[in-house]
Amino acid sequence: MRRIDPLIPAAIALVALVLGMPALKPLFAWMFPDQARPLYEQDSFLSLTLDHLSLVGISSAVSVVVGVAVAIFVTRPSGRAFRPLAETLTAAGQTFPPIAVLAIAVPLLGFGPLPALIALALYGLLPVTEATVAGIEQVPAGVREAARGIGMSPTGILARVELPLAAPVIVAGIRTSVIINIGTAAIASTVGVKTLGLPIIVGLSGFNTAYVLQGALVVGLLAAVVDLAFDRLGGFLGRWNRDRVAKTA
Amino acid sequence: MVKNPVLLVLVVAALAAAIVLSFLSHAPNRLLSGQPVPWGVVLEGWRSLAFAPALVLLAGPFLPNGRITHGLVALAASALIAGMIWLAGDVARSMADAAAPAARTSFGGAFWILAVMAALAASDALQKLTREPALRIGLALLLAVPAVFLVADGFIDALSIMKEYANRHAVFAAAVTTHLAIIAAMLVPTLAIGLPLGLLVHRRQGLGRPIFAVLNIIQTVPSIALFGLLIAPLAALVAFAPALARLGISGIGVTPAIIALTLYSLLPIVRSTAAGLAAVPTAAIEAARGIGMTRGQIFRAVEVPLALPVLVAGLRVTVVQAVGLTAVAALIGAGGLGAIIFQGLNASAIDLVMLGVVPLVGIAVLADLALKLAGAMLKARTG
Incomplete structure (x- = not known):
């Protein structure tokens, strides 16, 4: 018997929870009998989820573009001098708690989605850069030599040898970055950004555990689904690379 | 030029x-x-x-x-x-x-x-x-x-920023103490569970996949969600057994914070324990067996010292991560430096935010440096 991929039931559960939360009102009313309002209804969970996803999506896109570009630059001969600086920045930057980055961005740039977006993009840069450098570095020197031997240009080697071979490691870095961003975006509700963290924050400040539970369930499930999807993508890229190598061999 | x-x-x-x-x-x-x-x-x-x-x-x-x-x-x-x-x-x-x-x-x-x-x-x-x-x-x-x-x-x-400090230096000192105490308290269950679990993963290879799958999913859950998810079950538990409340356990505050931090910390600790033990050269173990050491002696005298630098690297990841997560735990009433940050954000008092952020980053950087130093010294010793 073929086992069902856990990604499928998790994704179905997420969609059902996001769209069908109002239907669970009687359940929450039963679980929290003292609560006059057992369901978070100020915003629909669909709009919160979409806001959350667009904040994470835009910031992660910026992180990936800039992070991969920086990593490519510091692994070229012309940028090699900057490699230790990039390594110091990514290592030191990751000791900064995400909450600290968020808390600094707000007073400097003001409340609202833009400072949160910048904070998330900056913080998300670090794992992407680190992983891309590691991925390009682990390409065997012999493979690079062989590509040069058959007359490939440096750009050709980068685009057709280094980046494809580094892809599974780069995707692992993007996965870390996106997962951290999903969590930090939830905390961004404390600085007035509408995300899935909002029901949790509203629930915590208003002693409404039902709200907290609803927000936590949706955002936790969302993170798990995204993580599983990245896991599949990483596995797919690994197989794709092996197939390519097998074909050329 | x-x-x-x-x-x-x-x-x-x-x-x-x-x-x-x-x-x-x-x-x-x-x-x-x-x-x-x-x-x-x-x-x-x-x-x-x-x-x-x-x-x-x-x-x-x-x-x-x-x-x-x-x-x-x-x-x-x-x-x-x-x-x-x-x-x-x-x-x-x-x-x-x-x-x-x-x-x-x-x-x-x-x-x-x-x-x-x-x-x-x-x-x-x-x-x-x-x-x-x-x-x-x-x-x-x-x-x-x-x-x-x-x-x-x-x-x-x-x-x-120093005026904010002068106005609440007692609160500030208490926040730093609470912050450090939560991290120290988290390390006890983390090591008590994580080290044996890492050893188990090393000894029984088949257990690695399911254990890491579970720990990985936990690591994925956003901190604020995990803190939030613990409130209702803990509150129900205390309502069911009121004796627990007298022990200081409750749905909000330090209890859920320490439980959540422990859950997050297990992945780096288990992973580094197993990786450290796996990196011990078989030749070293063979040599120890050759001179007649027992399994227990080999474990204490060969495997543990050689695995220690990798374990310390995992501990570094754990502690640095916990410093930041503890700040988020202020949202569920655990106190610490996060309480100062959120108070500052709510009041739009920038320097109060900074009074929380600067020591928070300082603690993370110092913990990172101290454990990096410990790791480098251990590595030099086992050479």
Whole structure:
């Protein structure tokens, strides 16, 4: 018997929870009998989820573009001098708690989605850069030599040898970055950004555990689904690379 | 011509920040946003001498690479940071007006960016000076002494962040203590569960996949969600067994914080324990068996010492991560530095936010350095 991929039931559960939360009102009313309002209804969970996803999506896109570009630059001969600086920045930057980055961005740039977006993009840069450098570095020197031997240009080697071979490691870095961003975006509700963290924050400040539970369930499930999807993508890229190598061999 | 392009980029970035942003800002009270203090006022008269070390950094990119240049750059960067702190304190004192006691002078964006660029210049120079990680960390700590001395000795007491500190130094001390206590308390269950689990994963290879799958999913759940998810079950548990409440267990506060932190910490600890044990060379174990050591002796005398550096690296990840997560735990009433940050965010009091953020980052950086140092020393010993 073929086992069902856990990604499928998790994704179905997420969609059902996001769209069908109002239907669970009687359940929450039963679980929290003292609560006059057992369901978070100020915003629909669909709009919160979409806001959350667009904040994470835009910031992660910026992180990936800039992070991969920086990593490519510091692994070229012309940028090699900057490699230790990039390594110091990514290592030191990751000791900064995400909450600290968020808390600094707000007073400097003001409340609202833009400072949160910048904070998330900056913080998300670090794992992407680190992983891309590691991925390009682990390409065997012999493979690079062989590509040069058959007359490939440096750009050709980068685009057709280094980046494809580094892809599974780069995707692992993007996965870390996106997962951290999903969590930090939830905390961004404390600085007035509408995300899935909002029901949790509203629930915590208003002693409404039902709200907290609803927000936590949706955002936790969302993170798990995204993580599983990245896991599949990483596995797919690994197989794709092996197939390519097998074909050329 | 340009001998050190990295330093040149840092200098250009610092100059750009100095032109665009303000070094200090001045506001009528702590809640209003400040007006930038013009550079003319900041650099009035002989005060501008505080920026003298910057000349070395400006020349640095064009000096020949060598120990003397790198040493000079590191010293100049340290002197510049100390000089800027002193300068900020002096300007704030001179702007203080007895008629407007509520007025506040705060660090501006240019101060922070100049300080970060100087720190990066020092780090770059130290990396070029020595490859020895322990020596590098020691020198970095030494270079930070002047800045720490100036802050501790009250040179910047006229600045807003120190006024926030003076207004609530008892609360601040309690927050730091709580923050550290939560991390220490988290380490007990983390190590008690994580170390045996890591050993189990190492000994029974088949268990690795399911255990890591579960720990990985936990690590994925956003911190605020995991804290939130623990509230309802813990509250129900206490309602069911009121004796637990007398032990100090409750749905909000320190209990869910420590449980959540432990859950997050298990992945790096189990992973590094198993990886450390797996990295012990089979030859070393064979040799120990050859001289007649028992399994227990081999474990204590060979496997544990050789696995320790990897385990310490995992511990470093755990502790640094816990410092940040504990700040988020303030949302569920666990206290700590996060409480100061969120209080500042709610009141839009920037310097109160900074009073929480600066020590938070400081604790994370110090924990990172201390455990890196411990790891380097262990590695040197087992060589």
